[in-house]
Amino acid sequence: MLRSADSGLSVFPAAGLQHGHGHGDDGFGRGRDTRRPRWSRYARLLLLQMRMSAVSAMQYRADFLLKGAISLVWLSVALIPLISVFHQRSTVRGWSFPEALVVVGWFSLMKGILEGAISPSLTSVVEHVRKGTLDFLLLKPADAQFLVSTAKFEPWRVMDVLGALAVFAYAFRELGHAPRLQHVALALALLVVAICVLYALWILVVSASFWVVKVDNLSYLFGSLFDAGRWPISVFRGALWFAFTFIFPLALMTSYPAMALLDRLPASTAVAALAGGLAFASLARLVWSRALAFYTSASS
Amino acid sequence: MTTGTTVTSIASHLRRAASAYPTLLRVGLSEVVAYRAEFIVWILTTNMPFVMLAIWHAVASEGPIGRFGQKDFIAYYLAGWAIRLLTSTWLVWELSMEIRAGTLSARLLRPLHPLFAFSAQHLAALPMRIVVVTPVAVALVWLAGDRLAIGDPRVLAIWLASMAGAWLLIFFTMVFLGSLSFFLESAIGVFEVWLALFAVLSGYLVPSELLPPWVGRVARLSPFDSMLSFPLETLIGLRDLPTATRDLGTQWLYIAIMASLGLSVWRRGVKRYVAFGG
Numbered sequence: 001m002l003r004s005a006d007s008g009l010s011v012f013p014a015a016g017l018q019h020g021h022g023h024g025d026d027g028f029g030r031g032r033d034t035r036r037p038r039w040s041r042y043a044r045l046l047l048l049q050m051r052m053s054a055v056s057a058m059q060y061r062a063d064f065l066l067k068g069a070i071s072l073v074w075l076s077v078a079l080i081p082l083i084s085v086f087h088q089r090s091t092v093r094g095w096s097f098p099e100a101l102v103v104v105g106w107f108s109l110m111k112g113i114l115e116g117a118i119s120p121s122l123t124s125v126v127e128h129v130r131k132g133t134l135d136f137l138l139l140k141p142a143d144a145q146f147l148v149s150t151a152k153f154e155p156w157r158v159m160d161v162l163g164a165l166a167v168f169a170y171a172f173r174e175l176g177h178a179p180r181l182q183h184v185a186l187a188l189a190l191l192v193v194a195i196c197v198l199y200a201l202w203i204l205v206v207s208a209s210f211w212v213v214k215v216d217n218l219s220y221l222f223g224s225l226f227d228a229g230r231w232p233i234s235v236f237r238g239a240l241w242f243a244f245t246f247i248f249p250l251a252l253m254t255s256y257p258a259m260a261l262l263d264r265l266p267a268s269t270a271v272a273a274l275a276g277g278l279a280f281a282s283l284a285r286l287v288w289s290r291a292l293a294f295y296t297s298a299s300s
Numbered sequence: 301m302t303t304g305t306t307v308t309s310i311a312s313h314l315r316r317a318a319s320a321y322p323t324l325l326r327v328g329l330s331e332v333v334a335y336r337a338e339f340i341v342w343i344l345t346t347n348m349p350f351v352m353l354a355i356w357h358a359v360a361s362e363g364p365i366g367r368f369g370q371k372d373f374i375a376y377y378l379a380g381w382a383i384r385l386l387t388s389t390w391l392v393w394e395l396s397m398e399i400r401a402g403t404l405s406a407r408l409l410r411p412l413h414p415l416f417a418f419s420a421q422h423l424a425a426l427p428m429r430i431v432v433v434t435p436v437a438v439a440l441v442w443l444a445g446d447r448l449a450i451g452d453p454r455v456l457a458i459w460l461a462s463m464a465g466a467w468l469l470i471f472f473t474m475v476f477l478g479s480l481s482f483f484l485e486s487a488i489g490v491f492e493v494w495l496a497l498f499a500v501l502s503g504y505l506v507p508s509e510l511l512p513p514w515v516g517r518v519a520r521l522s523p524f525d526s527m528l529s530f531p532l533e534t535l536i537g538l539r540d541l542p543t544a545t546r547d548l549g550t551q552w553l554y555i556a557i558m559a560s561l562g563l564s565v566w567r568r569g570v571k572r573y574v575a576f577g578g
Contacts, residue, residue, distance in 0.1 A: 066489050077496040080515060084506045085355060088365045093358055217341050224345040231351070235358050 045142060046150055053120075053153035064156050071159040075108055075167075078230060093234045098174035100232055102258040105167035107230040108160050109191075110253050114198055114226065116157025121149050122202045123219050126209045129295070138296065145288055148206075149199070168261075179261045186270060187260040193277035194253040200284030201248070207284075207291035229254040252277060317416040324417060328424025336428070343432055346384060352505055353377035366509060367538065375444035375536045376507055382433045382440070383532050384504060387466040389422045392491045395478030404573065415566070419471060449537030458544050462531040465551045469527055472555065475562035482569025503529035509538075523558070526551035 057064055082104060086097040095103075125148050128134040138144050172178055179187070205218055225248055228236075233255040236244055245251040252273050259265040332339055356373040359365060368376065395418075398404040407414040441448070450456040477494060481487040499505050500515070502524035508516050519525060530547045533539045539547065 060485070063486050063489075066486055070489055070492055073493055074496055077500050080500050080511065081352065081355075081505045083512055084510050085359055087512060088510065089359055089362075092355070217345075220345045221341050224347055227348060228351045231355055235355050237354075237358070240354055 042142070042146060045146070049150040050153055054155050057153075057155050067154075068156040068159040071112075071157065072163060075160065075163040078108075079104065082230070093232070095232045095234065098171040099258070099262055099264075101167055101171035101174070102261055103232045103254055104230050105164045105171065106254045106258050107164075108167060109164035110194060110198065110229065111226065112157045112160025112164065113195060115223070116154045116160070118149075118199055118202050119219055119223075120152040120154050122206045124148075124151050125206050129209050134295065138292075144292060145203070145285070149203075175262075180263070183261050183263055186265070187257045190252070190257040190260055190270070190273060193274050194257060196281040197249055197252055197277045200281045203284040203288050207287045210291040210295045226250070232258070249276075249280075313413055313416070316412055320412050320416070321420055324420035325424045328421040329427060331421075332425050332428045339425075339428060340432075343385065343429075346381065346388075348499070348505060349377040349381040349384070368507065368510070371444045372447060372536070375440060375447040376532065378436055378440040378444070379535050380504060380528065380532050382436055383463070383466070383528060383535070385429050385433055386426065387463065387470055387527070387531075389467075389471050389474050391418055391422065391471065391474035392478045392481075392488070394418065395474075396481040396487055396491075399478075399481045399569075399573065408570065408574070415475060415563075422471070444536075447536050450535060452541075454541060455534060455537075455544065458541075458548055459531060459534045461548060462526075462534055462544075462551060465548070465555055466527050466531050469523065469551065469555045469558055472558040472562040473523075473527075476558060476565055479562065479565040479569045482565075482573055498524055498527070501525070502527050503532060523554040526554050 082097075082100060085092060086100065090096065092100070125134065128137060137147055140147055202222070205222065208218075228244065229250040233241065233244060233251040256265060256269065256273050260270065353373060356365070356368070356377075357370055360368065360370045360373060364370075364372075395404075398407070404414065407417065410417070450459055473494075477487065477491050480490055484490065500511075501508075501519040501522050503519070508519045508525065508529050510516075511519060519529070526547070530539070530544075530551055534544045534547075
């Protein structure tokens with residue numbers, strides 16, 4: 001457990017009532033932990049948040065298992081359209097069945113991360129804004145965006161990740177060869193960027209809720225748009241292709257990592273994707289800070 | 301609070317409902333208009349048919365798949381989206397929330413049976429939905445109008461009956477699933493499994509004749525066929541008149557089954573709910 005604050009006054013450094021700014025506090029306003037680096041503080045906080053979510057999820061064990069089972073049902077059901085399509089044709093826009101399976105695997109992986117780690121916390125922010133209880137969160141001596149993003153996890157979504165790995169194993173067995181190490185490395189790099197982009201998209205949606213309060217059902221819209229990510233991006237043409245590559249970058253989240261694993265990703269696209277993803281994430285941080293400033297400024 | 305099942309009480313239910321319905325419809329309509337932004341967002345979440353259309357359109361670019369060419373896919377998915385929108389209800393979410401929050405008690409105290417009130421609320425959303433569906437319907441007629449089979453008045457009559465039937469079947473299925481909230485902690489989980497099955501077996505994601513053979517067979521025999529495939533394929537002429545007439549009988553048989561099942565679970569659930577001081 002976190003040690004209790006040595007002094008309530010240390011939460012408000014600007015008030016000048018604690019032992020001064022020049023004493024090298026670690027950014028939390030607590031003089032005692034000056035030796036501990038900030039990142040290890042946050043790492044411990046993250047582990048604590050995750051443990052709390054896991055404990056409260058495990059309290060309802062039957063519920064936990066049921067939700068895990070439902071994840072698997074959704075995955076198998078989602079494969080049926082894919083199987084139906086490839087039952088009729090052996091390739092679609094240059095993608096064969098095992099290759100399309102790799103895209104589905106990435107989709108399942110990203111969906112597990114989205115609904116397990118990102119959505120639950122960020123939907124609770126919208127609730128907080130609506131009820132006005134976000135202020136309690138903002139008072140805490142840690143970065144608001146971090147606290148808000150790690151508030152809640154859904155551990156049974158790990159089933160989606162396991163399902164994704166099973167799909168990968170099957171797909172590469174069908175292809176007859178395993179992905180080479182450098183491809184896996186590139187795919188993992190794209191995975192990190194994909195998570196950043198997904199998270200950034202969500203932060204943008206949640207920041208919107210500071211201005212337009214009623215956005216809670218946007219999480220359903222988000223999820224349903226994300227569903228289109230189970231198909232390789234080359235299937236879409238024209239306006240849809242543009243939208244899913246640059247506006248709601250599904251291509252980056254599911255197709256590009258799959259293409260990296262399959263050695264189909266040109267180097268220029270990979271570099272552009274990495275750079276674009278990181279730029280997007282910094283934009284989101286900027287918008288969040290502005291939104292928070294707006295929220296805390298006037299008479300809220 | 302009335303839970304009686306005698307003939308006189310059913311008749312009085314219906315009489316009260318008949319007098320209350322117009323007002324309930326008006327209230328429901330103004331609710332929908334007031335929350336139109338949310339309504340539009342909910343409409344936008346049902347975008348799977350358009351994604352599937354893009355995919356099948358790509359697949360069919362080299363040649364038709366079974367009975368489906370590119371134009372047939374356009375007709376199928378645009379009409380499928382419209383029919384889905386016009387026949388779906390959100391009763392399970394509402395019931396689940398009201399049961400867990402306990403606000404169902406307020407509804408049970410009213411002289412009008414809660415299910416009548418719910419159905420009025422859902423029917424009241426239809427005008428707004430028709431407004432939203434109209435542009436897509438116009439696009440459907442413009443792009444694939446020659447595929448529509450409702451020029452024949454007999455087919456039109458069967459289609460209209462099938463649309464009403466689909467709405468009722470889905471409504472009573474929702475009553476059944478929603479009433480499970482009286483007994484189960486995670487009735488929403490059961491509903492999500494049902495949604496997954498609906499998406500696959502009712503022809504929402506993939507036309508049932510293009511499904512893998514054994515899945516297609518299960519789909520044809522299941523009530524899901526009556527919920528979407530039947531009205532849809534009748535509309536775009538994939539079911540001939542004798543088959544459609546027979547399927548109409550099947551649909552109303554399923555409605556009778558789901559209605560009695562749903563209502564009996566509802567009644568048992570209400571008894572349990574009230575017994576616990578709800």
